[in-house]
Amino acid sequence: MPVRHRIRIKVEGIVQGVGFRPFVHELAGRYGLAGFVGNDGDGVFAEAEGEADSLDAFVADLGLRAPPLALVERVTTCPADPVGEFGFRIVDSVPGKKRSTLVSSDMATCADCLREVMDPGDRRFGYAFTNCTHCGPRFTITLDVPYDRHNTTMSGFALCADCEREYHDPSDRRFHAQPVCCPCCGPSPRLLGADTAAVPGDPIRTAAAWLKESRILAVKGIGGYHLAALAGDEEAVRLLRARKRREAKPFAVMAPDLAAARALADFDEAAAGLLTGPRRPIVLAPRRAGAPVAEAVAPGAGELGVMLPYTPLHHLLAARLGEAFVLTSGNLSDEPIIHRDDDALERLSGIADGFLTHDRPVHVPADDSVVRVFLGREMPLRRSRGYAPVPLTVHRPFPRPVLACGAGLKNTFCLAEGTRAFPSHHIGDLESHETLRAFTDGVAHFRRLFGIEPEVLAHDLHPDYPSTKYALDLAEAEGLPTIGVQHHHAHLASCLADNGESGPVIGVAFDGLGYGPDGTLWGGEFLVFDLAWYRRAGRLETVPMPGGAAAIRQPWRMAAAHLHAAYDGRPPELDVIRRHGDRWEAVTALIRSALNAPLTSSAGRLFDAVSAIAGVRDEASYEGQAAVELERHVDPHESGAYPVTLSCGDPLVVSCADLVRCAAEDVRAGASAGRVAARFHRGLAAAVVEAAVVLRERTGLAAVALSGGVFQNVTLLGLVVSGLERAGLRALTHTRVPPNDGGVSFGQAVVAAARDRGEEPAPLP
Incomplete structure (x- = not known):
């Protein structure tokens, strides 16, 4: 009989919430292996038993054939004693004392889910919250790790029999997809009038009709509320500007599809790839002459910021409208995006004529990311939804965990440990109580989510930045050392590390x-x-x-x-x-x-x-x-x-x-x-x-x-x-962090690490 061997396996990276356990289960079946796979605080753990050649091929394929949203950073193995079992199973998650697993960013609706949403014969036809292991909400609904349903804001939605069957079927792409749901058991859209009273009928159909009547709507998305108006309706867009107190800063526009986007702005192949990719950022591109958008959308600007639908709700609304619509952050000027329902109903009531909302809570607010293409490569201008909290890898490890608190404007913070730096989602300008609360809440969530306790605090030299004051107060409260980093050195260090270099x-x-x-x-x-x-x-x-x-x-x-x-x-x-x-x-x-x-x-x-x-x-x-x-x-x-x-x-x-x-x-x-x-x-x-x-x-x-x-x-x-x-x-x-102040926290972190390594000031040439 063939000799059986057994190995223990640890997979680290973005391997939770992306269909990795079902992938391992299917792969083990293909190679005739026995054992099990599960999640823990470090990532995915597994044991596999079978012939040596099959085990070798299995381990190699874990990195080579991983699901599309997975990011395998490291696969480690060690031998174990064979136990003679047969069959491969998925086991319950094991919370770990020390967490090092990664959380996926929110991803746009995949082609398979979109086909179901648009298919009258499918049980998810017209359902605004359809998702699977390849798409849907992740970071913004995650309360804790391991990434299991009870640790997300989907915990309040019990699976129906059909969804339960999909969830437990290894051959189904929703096998262990934590946000899986359907019209029978998942979140529901609602349309509320300006008085917050529920409006009868199909919420999305009525919302589209209201937009065509020049009304302004607050629309709840993955990372919070947006404000919407028809992009070609000059009167509605001007009214939105007046109510939002945003005189001239350009609004983003959502186009129904790539063809509609290309009628608005000139997108080359690289820009079109970003528009249609799974992250779905706002992409800046030169505005086309005669573009069917109101002048008030982007007064004085030569570019338009355009994005494509990235949730089923957006797809359904865009299909009903058949034209582009403004979709700008739901907030008052210079405040963070509103993500709590009660806040939205209270604070957006003077702006919106109605609310297209739903009952799935948003745990982490996340604005839309903004990018442009320069010389054929992506240049981020705001790194948020679809990108955060995916870490950036640095080529020299951090000697001690670092929290870099960023700048005063376009703030992000950055938590770093080992060879990973975690720049936060876009926080904004730290000039209001609401934004400062988003900053402090975000820091606390990252510390808990990634299990990183900073031992060094990095900050700007400006003594009046709220981020500097936070760092100094935290240092005093927790007895931590601080490293002040000059603002422009942080900018340039972020660029250097962005390119994987150390200088000089x-x-x-x-x-x-x-x-x-x-x-x-x-x-x-x-x-x-x-x-x-x-x-x-x-x-x-x-x-x-x-x-x-x-x-x-x-x-x-x-x-x-x-x-x-x-x-x-x-x-x-x-x-x-x-x-x-x-x-x-x-x-x-x-x-x-x-x-x-x-x-x-x-x-x-x-x-x-x-x-x-x-x-x-x-x-x-x-x-x-x-x-x-x-x-x-x-x-x-x-x-x-x-x-x-x-x-x-x-x-x-x-x-x-x-x-x-x-x-x-x-x-x-x-x-x-x-x-x-x-x-x-x-x-x-x-x-x-x-x-x-x-x-x-x-x-x-x-x-x-x-x-x-x-x-x-x-x-x-x-x-x-x-x-x-x-x-x-x-x-x-x-190419990985913004050149503006949104990249300063990453620069502060790598400067702090270099000084923490004891790199003394050398005579620079």
């Missing part, structure tokens, strides 16, 4: 503002750095920021500061000066007195200034609006570039005065905003490349990392990357 390299960090150790507000920085340390090797020329934070909301103030510096206090007559009359004199007085006018090297504020000088945007209703609209005006046929002087001291200084004077003189000569915008972008990009070349000559370094929110501007980024490559330099850009 040259770094260019362009953003709005960050706390500088010299007492100024940084934002246009050239660093020579590695993961542990940095040296400021260059910067943009500094100017006052008159009125402090008021200058962020009023770009014309930055125009006043830059014109004052460029013309030694005597700028020529320009329209931007005439538009602001007496206020201009008051602001220039602030500049001369240096009162409430901190110095800044910010690239973002330079964009603001040129935008106002060119007549594009004087007042901003959201962060970066002036820069976004300046980029939109770029004339693609203009090949000229403003000349820029580089002061080659140490640190080197890029002259903003040159760029501003050239822009002002072009405006005086009657140049269009498109010409000014194009020449400015080209001039600044050339200056970045020239500075990088000088730093290469000084340091011998040939790679340049590009990070910070300004590098979301693909016009500037493309010009810089192509210029660096022509100069023989290697450009590093973001």
Whole structure:
């Protein structure tokens, strides 16, 4: 008789909630193996008994043939004594003392489930919560691990006989699918009027009819509530803006299918792949001329953010409408997405004319992710639903567990241990009680979910960031050491680790503002750095920021500061000066007195200034609006570039005065905003490349990392990357975390780890 062997197996990674145990069960049957498989706090455990060759092939296939949503990080085996059993079974989950299992992100409805939803002969026809092991809610419904039904918000829905049969049938794709349900036993959609009274009839059919009547609806999705209006209905979209108090920031649009999406914006093959993939983010793409959407959807923006349906409810609503509709976060301006039903009914009642809701609780709020394509690769701008909480692997392990608390705006936090970093879902701007509560709740949930207890806390150097205060308070409460990380070093470290490198390299960090150790507000920085340390090797020329934070909301103030510096206090007559009359004199007085006018090297504020000088945007209703609209005006046929002087001291200084004077003189000569915008972008990009070349000559370094929110501007980024490559330099850009402040927590975490390893400050070249 053949000799039987037995092995114990441990599989780590994203292996719960993705059909991994059924896959193991089926695979064992294929190889004629006996044994069992189950979940525990570390992932999946199994024992298998059979012939040696079959066991070897079985173990190899665990990684090679895993289900589509699984991410197998490690398979380990050890020998065990054969027990002579026959048959392979799935056993009950075993909670572990130490948790290291991973939780899948929420995934879009798969093709098989969608076919059932649209098939009149299927028992799930028209059912808005259809899912299987290959799709559906995961992270946002998970209360705890192991990932079993009783540890999710589906625990209150008892399986009917049919679903129970599917759940226990190894040949069914719903075998041990924890959120499995049907119209007989699962969640139910409901439509409520503005008075929150239930509306009779088919909720989705009536909701679609209401949208066609120019009504605004709150729609409950996987990660919380959205606000919906017909995208082509100018009156409805403007009303939504007024009620939401969101003056101009673009709204996202959901298109029924890829063909409808391509009627709205230009999606190349890579962008179309992101649109139709299982993560279903919002994808930014150039808006098509004549796109059937209201101007109020994205006023002043050259791009549209488009997504495709990612839940059966969205598919059913989109099919009823037959056209694109706005689907924007259900919140008041600058607050986190609302995910609790009572909060939604109370706080959205002044915005929505009705509520398309349901009775499956959302445990973790998750905004839609936002991405764009740059040079054929994905660049995340907001990493949330569909991506979080999937970890990022780092090539050097964290010596001790780290909690990095992130920045003040576009906040994420990052919990890290071993070779895994877990950037959180998008939290938002920590300026309201609601957002700060989402931050603290999120940290507590991640600590519990992944069983990681931080031993080091990383934070920004800005003492007034709520995230910094949280870190310092937690450090005092739990007796933990802290590591402060300079904002722009964190940006660039995130880019370096995003690319799997350690440095040293040259770094260019362009953003709005960050706390500088010299007492100024940084934002246009050239660093020579590695993961542990940095040296400021260059910067943009500094100017006052008159009125402090008021200058962020009023770009014309930055125009006043830059014109004052460029013309030694005597700028020529320009329209931007005439538009602001007496206020201009008051602001220039602030500049001369240096009162409430901190110095800044910010690239973002330079964009603001040129935008106002060119007549594009004087007042901003959201962060970066002036820069976004300046980029939109770029004339693609203009090949000229403003000349820029580089002061080659140490640190080197890029002259903003040159760029501003050239822009002002072009405006005086009657140049269009498109010409000014194009020449400015080209001039600044050339200056970045020239500075990088000088730093290469000084340091011998040939790679340049590009990070910070300004590098979301693909016009500037493309010009810089192509210029660096022509100069023989290697450009590093973001592909896994955002270049904006959403990536700062990941950067803080890897810097803290490098310093925790005892990497002493070395003389950087």
